[in-house]
Amino acid sequence: MKLLKVTDLHVSYGAITAVKGVSFHVNEGEIVTLIGANGAGKTTVMHAISGLLKPASGTIEFLKKNISTTAPHKIIAQGLVQVPEGRRIFAKMTVKENLSMGAYLKKAKANDYQEIYSLFPRLHERRRQLAGTLSGGEQQMLAIGRALMSKPKMLLLDEPSMGLAPILVKEIFRIIKECNNAGVTILLVEQNANMALSIADRAYVLETGLVALEGSAEDLIANDDVKKAYLGA
Amino acid sequence: MFEMFVSHLINGLQIGSIYALIALGYTMVYGIVKLINFAHGDVIMVGAFIILFLVTGAGIPFIPAVLTAMAGCALLGVLMEKIAYKPLRNATRLSALITAIGVSLFLQNAFLVRFSPNPRPFPRPAISGSLNLFGDVSISYLALVTIVVSAVMMILLHFFVKGTKMGKAMRAVSEDSGAACLMGINVNNTIAVTFAVGSALAAVGSALYASTYPQVEPFMGLQMGLKAFVAAVLGGIGIIPGAMLGGILLGIVESMTKAYISTQLSDAVVYGILIIVLLLKPSGLMGKTTGEKV
Numbered sequence: 001m002k003l004l005k006v007t008d009l010h011v012s013y014g015a016i017t018a019v020k021g022v023s024f025h026v027n028e029g030e031i032v033t034l035i036g037a038n039g040a041g042k043t044t045v046m047h048a049i050s051g052l053l054k055p056a057s058g059t060i061e062f063l064k065k066n067i068s069t070t071a072p073h074k075i076i077a078q079g080l081v082q083v084p085e086g087r088r089i090f091a092k093m094t095v096k097e098n099l100s101m102g103a104y105l106k107k108a109k110a111n112d113y114q115e116i117y118s119l120f121p122r123l124h125e126r127r128r129q130l131a132g133t134l135s136g137g138e139q140q141m142l143a144i145g146r147a148l149m150s151k152p153k154m155l156l157l158d159e160p161s162m163g164l165a166p167i168l169v170k171e172i173f174r175i176i177k178e179c180n181n182a183g184v185t186i187l188l189v190e191q192n193a194n195m196a197l198s199i200a201d202r203a204y205v206l207e208t209g210l211v212a213l214e215g216s217a218e219d220l221i222a223n224d225d226v227k228k229a230y231l232g233a
Numbered sequence: 234m235f236e237m238f239v240s241h242l243i244n245g246l247q248i249g250s251i252y253a254l255i256a257l258g259y260t261m262v263y264g265i266v267k268l269i270n271f272a273h274g275d276v277i278m279v280g281a282f283i284i285l286f287l288v289t290g291a292g293i294p295f296i297p298a299v300l301t302a303m304a305g306c307a308l309l310g311v312l313m314e315k316i317a318y319k320p321l322r323n324a325t326r327l328s329a330l331i332t333a334i335g336v337s338l339f340l341q342n343a344f345l346v347r348f349s350p351n352p353r354p355f356p357r358p359a360i361s362g363s364l365n366l367f368g369d370v371s372i373s374y375l376a377l378v379t380i381v382v383s384a385v386m387m388i389l390l391h392f393f394v395k396g397t398k399m400g401k402a403m404r405a406v407s408e409d410s411g412a413a414c415l416m417g418i419n420v421n422n423t424i425a426v427t428f429a430v431g432s433a434l435a436a437v438g439s440a441l442y443a444s445t446y447p448q449v450e451p452f453m454g455l456q457m458g459l460k461a462f463v464a465a466v467l468g469g470i471g472i473i474p475g476a477m478l479g480g481i482l483l484g485i486v487e488s489m490t491k492a493y494i495s496t497q498l499s500d501a502v503v504y505g506i507l508i509i510v511l512l513l514k515p516s517g518l519m520g521k522t523t524g525e526k527v
C-alpha cells in the first residue's frame with residue numbers, strides 16, 4: 001500500500017520556485033531515500049510534507065487523504081513525524097523534557113521513555129542534562145528519540161548523518177534500520193548517498209527541484225551517473 | 234537609621250513586585266514572538282477601568298471584580314495578538330514594533346474619547362492599618378498584601394511554565410517555533426495563551442498598583458508600562474526570572490533613591506542603572522552573554 005504519495009508538488013519561496021513538480025511515493029514498510037546535492041530542494045519537500053510550507057500546487061496524500069493544506073499538528077497526530085535537518089533539539093530543556101515534547105499529543109508513559117533509552121542508552125545517562133550540552137551525535141540521537149516518542153507510522157529524516165563522525169553515522173543508520181524493522185516506514189533525505197542507498201529499498205534523485213532519476217537502491221548504486229555525481233566514484 | 238532603611242526597603246519591595254508582575258507580560262511575549270508589546274502598559278489601564286466600573290458602577294465586590302478584569306485583560310491580549318500582531322508574524326521586527334505602538338495609542342485614545350481625561354478615584358479595597366515587625370518598623374497591610382499576592386502569582390507562573398504541558402509548549406515555541414510545530418504543538422494557540430497569561434498578570438498588577446495610587450485615567454499605563462519594560466530589560470528580556478529580579482531591583486533602587494538622594498532624580502538614577510547594566514551586560518542581568526535569544 002502507498003502510505004505517502006506526493007504528486008506534482010510545486011513549492012515556492014516568494015518568487016523562487018524551489019520544487020518544480022516532484023512526484024514520488026513510499027510504500028508501507030519501506031525505506032525510501034531522496035538524495036541530491038545542496039539546494040536540490042530536499043528540505044523544501046520535507047517541510048511541505050510536514051505542513052510547515054504550503055505547496056503552490058500538487059497533492060500530498062498520507063493514508064489516502066490529501067494533507068497538503070492540513071495544519072502541522074494534525075499531520076503529526078496522524079503518525080507522520082519529522083526529524084528535521086540540523087536536529088533542532090530544545091537546547092534549554094533537559095533530555096527528558098525534549099523526549100516529552102515528542103509525545104506532546106499523546107501523553108508519555110514511563111514505558112515510552114524506557115523504549116527510547118534502550119535504543120539510546122546514552123540518553124538515559126544524560127536524561128537530566130540540558131540538551132544543549134550534548135555532543136552532536138547525542139543530539140541527533142535525541143532528535144530521533146524525540147520523534148519516536150510519538151510512535152509514528154512514518155518517520156521523515158532530513159540528513160541525520162550531517163556533521164557526524166563515520167562511526168556515529170553507522171550507528172545512526174543501524175538505528176534507522178532497526179526502527180524500520182519494528183514497522184516504521186522511513187523517508188530518508190541524505191547527501192551521504194552511499195550510506196542511504198545501502199539501507200534503502202528505493203531511491204529518488206532530486207536535481208534543482210525535479211526528480212532526475214528513480215529506481216531500486218541496487219539499480220541506483222550501479223548507475224554510472226549516480227556513481228559520478230553522488231558516490232564519489 | 235536602620236529602621237528607616239528597612240521601611241524604604243519594604244516600600245521598594247511593594248512597588249517592585251508590581252513592576253515584576255507587569256514586566257512578566259513584556260518578557261513572556263518577547264520570549265515567544267520577539268515582540269516588544271508596547272500596548273502592554275495600556276492593558277493595565279484597561280484592567281483598572283474594568284475594576285472601577287464593576288465595583289463602582291455595578292456594586293460587585295473587589296475580588297470578583299479583579300478576577301473578571303483578569304479574564305477581560307486576557308481576552309484583550311488575545312484579541313490584540315490575533316488582530317494586530319499575528320498578520321505581521323513574518324514581517325520585519327520594526328513593522329511589528331510600530332504596530333505595537335499603534336495599538337497602544339489606539340487604546341489610550343479610545344479610552345480618552347469614551348471616558349474623558351479626568352482621573353477617577355479607584356475603589357481600592359479597605360485595607361488599612363499595619364503590622365508591627367520590630368522596633369519602630371511596621372509594614373502596611375496593603376504592602377503586605379501586594380508583596381504576597383505578587384509572590385503567589387510568580388510562584389504559580391513558575392509551576393505553570395516548568396510543570397504543565399502548556400508551559401513546556403511555551404518554552405519550546407520560544408526556543409524554536411518550527412521545531413515545536415514538528416512536535417505537534419499548536420503554535421498559534423500557544424502564542425495566544427502567552428498573551429492571555431501575561432495580560433491577566435497585568436490585571437493583577439493593575440489592581441495592586443491602583444490600590445496604591447488610586448487614580449484611573451486613560452494614560453495611567455504609560456509610566457507604569459515603561460518602568461516595567463525597563464525592569465524586563467534590566468533582568469534580561471525573554472527570561473522569566475529576569476523580569477522578577479529586574480522588577481524588584483528597580484522598585485528597591487527607586488525607593489532608596491527617593492529616600493536618600495532625591496525624589497526628582499529617582500527616574501534619572503533608574504535609567505542610569507539601566508544604561509550601565511546594558512553597557513556591561515547587553516543581555517541583561519540574567520541573560521546569557523552570547524546572543525540575544527530567550
Ligand SMILES: Nc1ncnc2c1ncn2[C@@H]1O[C@H](COP(=O)(O)OP(=O)(O)OP(=O)(O)O)[C@@H](O)[C@H]1O
Pocket residue numbers: 013016018036037038039040041042043044045085191
Ligand atoms: N527560506 C527560504 N527562502 C528562500 N529560498 C529558500 C529558502 N529555503 C530554501 N530556499 C532555496 O530553495 C532551494 C532548495 O533548498 P532546500 O533547503 O530545500 O535544499 P536541500 O536540498 O535541502 O539542500 P541541503 O542539502 O543543502 O540541505 C535552494 O535554492 C534554497 O536557496
Ligand SMILES: [Mg+2]
Pocket residue numbers: 042043044085158
Ligand atoms: Mg536540506
